Amino acid sequence: MEITVPAVGESVTEALIAKWHKQDGERVEKDEPLCEIETDKITMEINAEAAGTLFITVREGTTVAIGTVIGVIKEGAVPKEAPTPLRREAPASTTAGPTPFLSPAVRKMAQEKGITPETLQGTGRGGRVTVDDLLNAGVGDQGPGTGKPGEAKVAVQETLFPPVPDPSGPQSGSRSPVSEGRITRIPMTPIRRRIAERLLAARQQTAMLTTFNEADMGAIIELRKKHNEHFQKKFGVKLGYMPFFVKACVEALKEFPMANSRIDGNDIVTHHFHDIGIAVSGEKGLVVPVLRDADRLHFADIEKGIATYAEKVRTNRLELADLEGGTFTISNGGIYGSLLSTPIINPPQSAVLGMHAVQDRPVARNGEVVIRPMMYLALSYDHRIIDGREAVGFLKKVKEYVEEPEEMLLEG
Template sequence: MELKVPPVGESVTEALIARWLKSDGSSVAKDEAVCEIETDKVTLEITSEIAGTLSIVVQEGETVKIGTVIARIEEGAAKEAKPAEEPRTVVEQKIEQPPIPPAPRAEAPQPQQPPQPPAQPQEHRAPKDFAPPESTAYPSSPSGRKQARERGEEGVPIFAPSAAQQKGAEPTVKPAAEGAQREVATPPPSVVREEALGRITRKPMTPIRKRIAERLVVSKQSTAMLTTFNEADMSEIMALRKKHGEKFLQRHKIKLGLMSFFVRACCDALRDYPEINASIEGDDVVYHHYCDLGIAVGSEKGLVVPVLRSAETLTLAQIEQRIADLAEKVRGNRITIGDLEGGTFTISNGGIYGSLLSTPILNPPQSGVLGMHAIQDRAVVRDGAIVIRPMMYLALSYDHRIVDGTGAVGFLKRIKECIEDPEEMLLEG
């Protein structure tokens, strides 16, 4: 059986072999995960459809096209390793040797070779792990270089730059003639020196990280993004969770978290401000009459935003359960392209990492993203008195091309009202 890279979406054409979960020649069971691949959108595990012996074709770190054969599985049990061949005895290894002629009585003296001149030193590049003595390195700071000059220790460069590099020119790659070896561009001397000293490590970007970088740049360049801020008193939400949390867990087998309240609040506010739940397509504005909310989830590979479908129709328990299911799929590398596409609005909770305030970036073509932050006890004024309340800063980034400032401020104010009076929101829902 051939193990191929499966199709994972219309726009995905290649995948990176991130990690082999089984070694070459090992036995695999049916439906056992054997390989982990990465695309520019998701990380997936490939499983074996049969039990047998794995033979790896494509190694880790290589990028291949969709449909490429990366391994073969020979059906049946794994082959046993052949025992090492026992060494032969002295008698078995003995072979007949030709008779040795008698040595001559005297040997003629060999003429002495004239002394060879010392070999001229050749230019060579320092090996990767070369660590020159401190006296041959430039001091890293201006004050250090000044002190070295006063002591008469100007320092010697570890790698001499070329004339073009001394003038500030970038290294180039010359086109190689047909049949000749291609010349590889040389990194700047400073970079080579840092690598030789082990002070930096160079790694290629993963497909997901490349995709994230591209999307962020596109978002900044293609939208008129603006951010507005507010803050919400979390006292009522926290009291409600404390009062009903245990019963909620017993009934629904899942904890009552903060995210479900913010999802309900966003659905309520998007109904009042539909332009924030819209997107631009050419010269048209497309308004969505449903709430497919993207919930940002952090993973080892980067930020992933699976979509909570038709969130406006879900109860608090259903919201919590579906968010937990999506997060588990992300952690288990079982998220699919269908789980990530089609969101109309996004919620990002940087507070779980300790963020106090930030400006979230839009996920095109969406026109809005809500940023939640850490809950912090702060002094606020209530009824003319200074009191301590658990407060959270809220940030709404929006596309100013279709969302006016009044709509953005009104939307965030509505979120604040729902969070500070959750019972009213739940009764209306």
């Protein structure tokens, strides 16, 4: 059974073999994870569709086209043994009966070197012919198998693992770090390259501007203290900050629809639905899965949706459909301690809200200086379709809804 790189979307044409979870020649069971592949949009695992012995044909760090065969599962095949040390002398006997099993590498190498495996005395389990048996058969001047042992060893390695393409070519090749004096160089992963391209495009192709405000988080903190225990018992998830901001943004988008719009050629396309992207940082980089129809979601649905996406990112099960079609994005740098930043628009969207860390700060209230839990908010927007007045108004609405969430945000 062949293992191929699956299609994950029309725009995805190649994938990086990021990691093999199993060794070449190892026994695998059905539905067991075999390897991890990475495209310019998602990382995913390929599972075994049958039990058997795995034979790897494409090594880690190689970029291949969608549909490429990267390995084979031989049902009922005997797992490989540890390689036998290379001998300097040919076997005493070169005649033997049919071998119980020939691995794909042995068959291919024997064919290339013009050696009939049945004429060799196999040293593997059950008398099967191994790669080293073929190497030893090529020691000395023996016709097609002639060559130095070292050269033969290189030949079989190239058979098992084809040479890695030049990184400057169409494929990225090996991602192994390369030390160059006092620096280490490693090629970007497909996802990191894609992130770099999109961020650069956002800076170059939009008239991006950022406006700032701050919100008093006291009311939300008190609500969470009061309702979190009941909320968690009822819905099985904790009540965090994000549902409040999702709901606040939805309400603000209804009042300022340009922030829920995009440019398409010479047209402005305004969305009458609210698919909110939530920026999630994973091991491979930043991804933005989308909460569909966020205006119809209860607080618990939002928390569960975010938790599901976080688990998908952690286990590399995020699908391309999870990332497509957002109309507005929220990025929470506060979970990493960021106090203030300018988030970058996620094209083709026209605006993104940046949340930051909650910090006790002195503020003026009714003519007095008091200490309040404050959060800086940042709205980056495309000035081509969103005017400064609208941007400031949008952010003020978010601030109002966050500071007075009882009537505006809570549902039942």
